Amino acid sequence: MIAVAAGTNRIDPYLIPALDGVAYGLLVFVAASGLVFCFGVANILNLAHGLLYAIGGYTAAALLDGGWASLALALAVGVLAAAAAGVLLAGLLTPVATGNHLSQALLTFGVALAGGSLLVAGFGPDNPQVQVPAALEGSVMVAGHRYAAYRLVFIVVAAVLAAALYLVVRRTRAGMLVRAAVDDPEMVACLGVSPARIRAGVLAAAGALAGAAGVLGAPIIGPGTGTADTVLLLSLVVVVLGGLGSMAGTLLAALAIGEIQTLGVALLPSAAPFLLFAAMAAVLAVRARGLAGRWRAA
Amino acid sequence: MPLITPWRSRALTAALLAAVLTTSTACGDDAPGTSAGGSIKIGLLASLSGTYQAVGTEIRDGFQLYLDTHDGKLGGRQVDLIVADEGNGAQTAVPAATKLLKQDRVSALTGIVGGGSVAGVTPVLNETKVPLVGSNGRPELKDVSRVWHTSYLSDEPGAAIAQHVRDNVKGSVYAIGPDYQGGWDELRGFTDAFGKIGGKLANADGKTTFTPFPATTNFLPYFARIKASGAAAVYTFYAGSAAVDFVKQYAQSEIKDIPLYAAGFLTEGGVLNAQGEAARDIYSVLNYSPDLDNAENRAFVAAWKAKHDGSPTTYALASYDAAAVLDRAIGAAGSDPTPEAINTAIGKLGQIASPRGTWQFSTTTHSPVQKWYLRQVRQDGRALSNTVVGDLATVGR
Numbered sequence: 001m002i003a004v005a006a007g008t009n010r011i012d013p014y015l016i017p018a019l020d021g022v023a024y025g026l027l028v029f030v031a032a033s034g035l036v037f038c039f040g041v042a043n044i045l046n047l048a049h050g051l052l053y054a055i056g057g058y059t060a061a062a063l064l065d066g067g068w069a070s071l072a073l074a075l076a077v078g079v080l081a082a083a084a085a086g087v088l089l090a091g092l093l094t095p096v097a098t099g100n101h102l103s104q105a106l107l108t109f110g111v112a113l114a115g116g117s118l119l120v121a122g123f124g125p126d127n128p129q130v131q132v133p134a135a136l137e138g139s140v141m142v143a144g145h146r147y148a149a150y151r152l153v154f155i156v157v158a159a160v161l162a163a164a165l166y167l168v169v170r171r172t173r174a175g176m177l178v179r180a181a182v183d184d185p186e187m188v189a190c191l192g193v194s195p196a197r198i199r200a201g202v203l204a205a206a207g208a209l210a211g212a213a214g215v216l217g218a219p220i221i222g223p224g225t226g227t228a229d230t231v232l233l234l235s236l237v238v239v240v241l242g243g244l245g246s247m248a249g250t251l252l253a254a255l256a257i258g259e260i261q262t263l264g265v266a267l268l269p270s271a272a273p274f275l276l277f278a279a280m281a282a283v284l285a286v287r288a289r290g291l292a293g294r295w296r297a298a
Numbered sequence: 299m300p301l302i303t304p305w306r307s308r309a310l311t312a313a314l315l316a317a318v319l320t321t322s323t324a325c326g327d328d329a330p331g332t333s334a335g336g337s338i339k340i341g342l343l344a345s346l347s348g349t350y351q352a353v354g355t356e357i358r359d360g361f362q363l364y365l366d367t368h369d370g371k372l373g374g375r376q377v378d379l380i381v382a383d384e385g386n387g388a389q390t391a392v393p394a395a396t397k398l399l400k401q402d403r404v405s406a407l408t409g410i411v412g413g414g415s416v417a418g419v420t421p422v423l424n425e426t427k428v429p430l431v432g433s434n435g436r437p438e439l440k441d442v443s444r445v446w447h448t449s450y451l452s453d454e455p456g457a458a459i460a461q462h463v464r465d466n467v468k469g470s471v472y473a474i475g476p477d478y479q480g481g482w483d484e485l486r487g488f489t490d491a492f493g494k495i496g497g498k499l500a501n502a503d504g505k506t507t508f509t510p511f512p513a514t515t516n517f518l519p520y521f522a523r524i525k526a527s528g529a530a531a532v533y534t535f536y537a538g539s540a541a542v543d544f545v546k547q548y549a550q551s552e553i554k555d556i557p558l559y560a561a562g563f564l565t566e567g568g569v570l571n572a573q574g575e576a577a578r579d580i581y582s583v584l585n586y587s588p589d590l591d592n593a594e595n596r597a598f599v600a601a602w603k604a605k606h607d608g609s610p611t612t613y614a615l616a617s618y619d620a621a622a623v624l625d626r627a628i629g630a631a632g633s634d635p636t637p638e639a640i641n642t643a644i645g646k647l648g649q650i651a652s653p654r655g656t657w658q659f660s661t662t663t664h665s666p667v668q669k670w671y672l673r674q675v676r677q678d679g680r681a682l683s684n685t686v687v688g689d690l691a692t693v694g695r
Contacts, residue, residue, distance in 0.1 A: 013526035016552060017519045024516060039308055101311055125351045127539040129572045139550045145525075146552035221515060224539055225349070230515070239312040266519035273477070273510040284313055 016145045017266035018259065023151045025258020026158035027220055029251050031213035032235035033165060034086075034206030040244035041181050042202040045104045048089055048112040050232030051119075052082040052207045056214020057223030058119055061128035064218075068133050071215075078215035079208045085115070086207025090200040116228050127224035150219050157216060165209075166247055178202070237276065241283050337376035338628060338635060341398035343419070344409040344617075348386035349538070352568050353411050353613050357433050359606065360617030361408060364625070367601050372621065373628025373635065380404060384411055388418030395419040399426045405628075405637050406431060408620045413437035413452070413479065420445060429641035431623050433616040436665060437479070446644055447665040448619040449612075450585055452480055455561040456488025456533070458670035458690045459583035461495060463488075463559055469530025470500035471559075474520060476511035476536055484535035484561050492533075500529035515543050521551040535561040542572045549576035557581065565675050565684055567611040577675045577682060585666070586612040586654040587673050587686045595653035609683065619652050626650075660694045667694025 035049040059078035064070050089111060096103045136150040169175040180188045181198055189195055210231075214223070221230060234257060242253025260279055265272045342361055345354035358381060370377055380402050382394040391410065398404050399422055406429050410416050413435035423430050423444050432447045439445060463471060473489055475481040485506045489499065501507055502523070509520060524532060532553070536544045541564045548554060562584025563569075565577050588599050588609035598618060602610040610618075624640070626647055631639040649656050657668035669692045673684040 013522050017522045020516070020518045039312070043308075045308075045311065101308075126568050127542060127572060129542075129574060139552075139554070146550075146554065148547070148550035150550075222539075222543070226512070226539075236312040239308070244308055262516060262519045264519075266522045269507055269509075269520065269523065273513065280313065 012144075014263060014266055015143055016147055017262040019142065019147060019155075020151065021259035021262035022255065023155045023158070023258070024220065024262055025255035026155060026162065027213060027217040028234050028238060028257050029254035030158055030161055031210055031217065031221075031231050032238035032254055033247070033250055034209040034213075035232075035235040036239055036242070036244060036250050037178070037202055037209075038206045039239060041178050042199045043185075044093060044199065044203065045101045045108070046089065046203070046206065047105050047108040047232060048085075048115060049108075049206065049210060049235055050228030050230070051112045051115040052085055052210035053214040053217075053221075053231040054116065054119055054223055054228040055082045055085055056211035057130075057218045057221070057227055058123050058128065058214075059211070060215040060218035061130050061223050062123070064131045064133075066131045066134045066137075068135075071133055075212065075215050079211040082207040082211025082214065083204045084207070086203035086205075086210075087200050089207075090196075090203040093199065093203075094196065112228060112232070116225070119223075120225055123223070125225060127222055130218040130222055132219050154216060154220065161212065162251060169247060174201070237280050240280050337378045338372065339378045339380060339402060339404045340372065340624065341395075341402060341404035341407045342379055342381045342409045343384050343391060343395055343398065343407060343415075344381070345384040345386065345411045346381075347383055350384075350386070350411045352538075353434065354384060354409075356567065356611050356613040357409050357411065357617040360433070360610065360614030361621045363598075363601055363605065363614070364618045364621030366605075367597075368621075368625065372625045373631065375628060375635070384409070384415055387412050388414045391415035392418045392422065396422050399423070399428055404428065405635060406624055406640055408624065409433055409617065411435055416445070426637075427641075428637040429644060431620040431644070433620040434613060442664040444641055445664055446623070446659060448623060449616045449665070450668070451663065451665050452483030453487025453490075454693045455583045455585075455670065456484055456486070456535070457491040458693045459533075459559060459561075459672065460488055460491035460497065462583075462672060462688075462690055463531065463533060464492060464495050464497045467531040467557070470498040470528070472500040472524045472527055472529035472532045473506040474501075474524070474532065474534050475506060475508060476514070476540060477508035478511045480537075481508060481511060481535060485533075488533050488561075500524075500527040502527065512540060514540065517544050517547045518551060521548065521553050524556070525553050529556060531557045531559060533559045534564065537563040537566075538569065541565070541569045545569075545573040545580065546576045559583075562612065562673065562684070565673075567613065570675065570682060570684070571608075574682070578677075580675045581687075582673050582675075582684065583670050583690055584612055584673060584684070585668050585670055586615045587671055587684050589678075589683070589686055590653065590655065590671070592653070592655060594651055598653040615653055619650070619654075622652065623647065623650065657694075663695060665694065668692065 031053050035046060038044045038046045056078035059081060060074045063074035063077060092107060096107060132150045136153055138149050139146045140149045140152060169178060177188060177193060237257060238250055238253045241256060242249035260276050264275045342358060344357040345351060365377055380398060382398055384391040384394060398407060408431045410432050411434045416432055416435050417437045420439060429444045434449050436447045436449060436451055473485055475485040489506055548558060558580045560580060560582045562582040565580055565582050570577055599610060623644060627640050627643040628635045630643040649658050655669050657666045660667050670690040671686045672688040672690050674687045675682050676685040678685060
């Protein structure tokens, strides 16, 4: 059932949900890309990925005071802390055989539980308040609709992050190694690049991405006791929908999730509880590889 | 090509994990108190861990405050208070309550945050013939012979504010709330009473919009529908982190100028601090506000502020009143205050003086017949606080 809006334009009421879907989707993309990297490149199933996001979120809540300097500081601290947590995870994972998903899942899930408890012990059980810079606190008019200024700016920032990520993967030596490791891990090992180093590097990068998403996305998916689970769940759905090998697939899946969660809910509120998982089940049923095929080139 | 490629299997692993993660588990453990001879044992069950930790802590502290301000005595007897953790629901609450009732053999039970926990504990109460003076959650119960509540029934806030909304809003009202028992009850209370006095809902099908709970963290899609509906006001009920998300997003959305009416929990206690400026001007209905002007309340708020940061909430008040009820009932139960005698005495208490104003137990539901207040979030010194702006209906049956 699609409700027909009063007035001349029936698309009009859905403009803001559609725009918000882009913001939400880009956040999911930045948050999930780290997990996709880990899983796709280093073949590590990191169930503590949501925890890395939560570290960023709590950092934002603790450091943001309404000024721009605090945002920069929170971003730096959040990225470093989450990246450090990623390296720590890589160290813990050293004895676990690559590709042994059950052991990895148990280990990282244990870390996620322990880390989540530590965060709650440190920051309290209530969802902390996140104070964005005062200039972004208000709302702006978009095509005659009011929309949160922060989310609008977030769309731009997240798009820049996504583009930067693409360029790093496509154009830098690190990116080449990462892509090579997707295609032929043995050959990369033969080239003299230690798998342990790739593992640590990939987990650090994943942590940095999750940390950045956690800090910047704190006003959208805020820090709290359930944050780590929410983000991990969304990231896993991205893996299912978008497959593992391609950034394009990940982006497409993340944007699809964003639109399903906002535009989909606005169009079909009665289906809201299961819309996301119905979409996931449909994609799995039709195409177990996800929306995009295995990606090598672009 | 193998039937299952390595990363197809990974995608399936991810799908399985996603499925597993949608159901979460929780655990809690008890903290048994010590017992001393010659005193009366009271069991307090509240969620000291898990989702409702904040509410559970308020309930424990409210009861403790009454004891601290009354020489640790109820009805002239030294109280041996045994506190146990309710956890997240009946699953953890029932074992904890069973221990209090059967092993510690308490004379009365109090507290309990979740309605589901109360429903789970009730059979054990009837088996052990011990009264419960509950201070928060109250489900539909067939047999309330041993169950008393100092809080409210979930549909009462909405029923109490309906007339005010009808009188002050020119146009239709959009009703929206969380999709679980508490949300259904809260919203039904409003929509039933509002409909009876000729109020019209702005919702597309004339029915309340329910959002998935607790999954909904982004309310923007719903706000778009409210905008399109042309509603003149919104009535809602959310609590905890959902209340923070709802209020903060509302203030930045395209419907920020539409007046927001709510059951008081939307802006009660810690959530108001988290909402900050976004909560300003929201109207809510509740049975208590810390700025009520009566002698009991002034003493209560002063005693609370001496021990805690911030003002007491309705949760702490209900627990404080549960202690007051037990105080008078144990005193009236005579030289041998057995659980049965206490239960009978509670039924004969009549008017109870309280920081919320005088109230009494309904003879049919065993929950308060009490006055409800209209509050608005306003500046109070340096902080925002719920300020009473008027009296609403006296509700109870």
